[in-house]
Amino acid sequence: MEELYEVTGEFDVVTLVSVADMDEFRDFLKNKVLKIKGIRSTVTSIVFNASKGARKATYEVTEP
Numbered sequence: 001m002e003e004l005y006e007v008t009g010e011f012d013v014v015t016l017v018s019v020a021d022m023d024e025f026r027d028f029l030k031n032k033v034l035k036i037k038g039i040r041s042t043v044t045s046i047v048f049n050a051s052k053g054a055r056k057a058t059y060e061v062t063e064p
Contacts, residue, residue, distance in 0.1 A: 011043065 003016040019025045025044075033042060 005014045007014050
């Protein structure tokens with residue numbers, strides 16, 4: 001987990017997570033986040049592009 005924010009509105013918490021792939025994300029969600037007492041549901045959004053001033057992710061593609 002890279003960043004965590006308590007927010008107002010429809011959601012209580014927004015967190016930014018950086019993972020290598022969707023399998024790692026599913027594992028993080030299932031085995032970490034959803035095991036936290038009190039968490040009943042989650043909503044996921046995926047960033048496809050970062051605007052000026054935003055952190056840019058570095059991706060490395062490896063062959064299986």
